[in-house]
Amino acid sequence: MKLHDSLTRRTRRFEPLRPGRVTVYGCGPTVYDFAHIGNFRTFAVYDLLHRYLRWRGHEVDFVVNFTDVDDKTITGAADAGLRLAEHTETFVKAFLDDAKTLGFLPFSGHPRATAHIPAMVAFVEGLVERGSAYLAADGSVYYAVTSFDRYGRLSGKGGEDGAGRARIDAEDFEKRDPRDFALWKPAQAADREVGAVWDSPWGPGRPGWHLECSVMATSLLGDTIDIHLGGEDLLFPHHENEIAQSEAATGEPFARFWVHVKHLKVDARKMSKSLGNFHTVRELLDEGYDPAAIRWTLLSAHHRSELNFTRDGLDDATAAVQRLVDFRRRLRDSPASRGDGRGLAARAAEHLAAFGRALDDDLNVPRATAALWTLVKEVNTELDGAGGRVARTDREAVLGALAEMDAVLGVVGLAESSRKVAGADEERVQTLVEAREQARAARDFATADRIRDELAAEGIRLEDTPGGTRWTRVRTGP
RNA sequence: GGCGCCGUGGCCAAGUGGUAAGGCAGAGGACUGCAAAUCCUCGAUCGUCGGUUCGACUCCGACCGGCGCCUCCA
Incomplete structure (x- = not known):
């Protein structure tokens, strides 16, 4: 397959480092609230890649983390009068529920930052020993950006020029360079209140945000992972910092491919709570939308293109998904005709191949679904002409191709499951x-x-x- | 200010240096008691203006419009 890599800004041929086994790390949700539809656009692409890789016969280790300790989770726990772990558990569970609703295949694992603190401490110790990090007077450990000469290569940002405009926070006075970022933060009162404090050689505190992904990715998947995913907003500084930390720590290239998913917009505007166009999966379900239609909508644009999420789009998707369900049902229910097929098996194979070629090309879903629709139309036309009958071999071949396509798209089965009648x-x-x-x-x-x-x-x-x-x-x- | 993206028929959305996939919606037709489902037919010259080229929607430039990141963010 070919995959677009943000680091080299090229669409390149992808082969796993170790044949037959692909390692993927996707930045997951910060569990301080219900994930919104924009988050799930990104995660739907994760699921698409996951399904595609498996469909192409790879063993896949696909890890998606939960960020369960950061400013927002701590503030949220404090506001709710809960311990950090109690507070985040609610949203971990909500995420998993929503993922199931949208038909996501279970990922290989969902490591939580708080479960990997000792490894993070060791990771930071290593960086300090190598001279890549330093303990500042405020008790924080910072990563020294100047120690990493490739800093800024991913985003094209964060260079010395940009430093001049970098915002100067109070903590910046403790940094050697404004671009340096915290690996370890000393415990504050709020941290202690909710139990977000861990011991370290630098005193009680908690990890910086960027650290967790580097540590969990390298410890769970190896020093060099095949594919690293995230929303486009994470390109800088998060992913830039991940690269700096990881490569300084291991001396190896961190990720071979960086895939960034474009943000979706709602009604052509940035989704935000203040605009009132902020949607969660559960809200849409409550309104009566079909989970499969939501999934179809989230996958309806290429992952590197903006996706405009609208009610009209959801309605379009509802109709499209229903048509697919009707198609499969019609075929299943069609009486078998006698005799040889009418070439549908060959055409099904042809369109399935086109479907696969489209996905091989940087996961081009719109082109892949075009192949699906062509199959639908041709088979329907044939059925119309043959009085609704189709040769058994043709029928099985078409149903097989449809099932293959749906193994990647994951909408038809999902749609059928929400249409069951008791x-x-x-x-x-x-x-x-x-x-x-x-x-x-x-x-x-x-x-x-x-x-x-x-x-x-x-x-x-x-x-x-x-x-x-x-x-x-x-x-x-x- | 820096970096980057986008502007394709009513809506959504692919795509390519040689005259534009697909979906939804709409109109007409077939089928039907009427419907439904399905099929058939019908629609765009690709933001604007220049340039390069035998030829550009596809390359280059300018402009207009929209957007993202640079601060927590999928």
Whole structure:
């Protein structure tokens, strides 16, 4: 596959360092609040890459951390009158729930910063020994940016020129260079209040933000990882600092590919609480949107392009997803015709190949889905022409290709799972459908239409086919 | 001020130096008791102005508009 790497600013061929085994680290959520739809755009891309790599036959170690100690989590815990761990647990759980809702494959692990403090301390000790970090008068340990000559290579920022404009905080007076950043911070009153304090050779305190990712990535995945992911905002300073720390500590290249996901906008504007366009997954679900439609929307633009998230877009996605569900159902339910196929198997293979080629090209989902739609249309046309029948071999081939595509996209199965009808309801609906059939046979269309309308109101759609009336639950959005 | 991105049909969104995928919506048609589902047909010259080129939407420049990072942020 080819993958765009932010560090070299090139789209390059990707091969794992160790054949057959890919190591991926994605910066995960800071668990101080419910993750919003913008966070989940990024995480949806993580899931896409995860699924794609597995689909292409790789073993994947895919780690996504939880930042469970930082200013915001500490402030939040203090405001809630809780210990840090109690406070963050709520949002860890919420994240995992939302991830499941959106059909994410379980990642290999979700290391928490607070569970890796000893390794962080050791990491910092190593940096101090190497002369890459120093203990300042305020009790903080800072990374010395000037000790790393490649600093700024990723972002094109943070060079000496930029230092002139760097904001000068009170703590900056303790730094040797304004660009230096904290690896270890001495305990403050608020930290002690919520239990965010750990021992270290430099006294009680807590780790700086950038440190955790370097430590967890290298200790869990090795000194050099294949792919490092994050939102575009993390490029600087977070990822720049990760590189500086990690490479100074290990002497090895940190990440071979850097993938940054563009931010999404809501109604063409930056999502923010003040604009009132701030959405969480659970809010959208409460409004009645289909999880699969949310997922489809989040994946609807290439990950390096801006994604404009709108209600209209969600409605579009709802219709598109429903069409895919209908397609699979139609194919599954189609009676097998006798004789040889009509070439659908070959075309399914062709479109599946095109789908794969699109993803091979820097995860080009829009192009991949175009191949999917072409398959849908061609098969529907064929079914129309053949009275709804299709050769068994053709049917299995098309269903197989669809399943393969969905192994990466993860929407059809997700959509079907939210359209299940419980047993009791099923019997009730069946009874109504039969009553309507009798009314139709008696040409009592008023009664028939009334039953159909009633069922439609509860999301049950009826279709009168030559083989009888069929019904299905559909999602049409709020 | 520095670095960077974007502007494609009503909406969303790919793409390429040789005359623009796909989805949604809309219109007409087929099918249907009427529908639904499905299929068929119909729409853009790619922000503006210059330049390079046999030829640019695709390269270069300027401009207009929108946006991101530079401070916590997916």
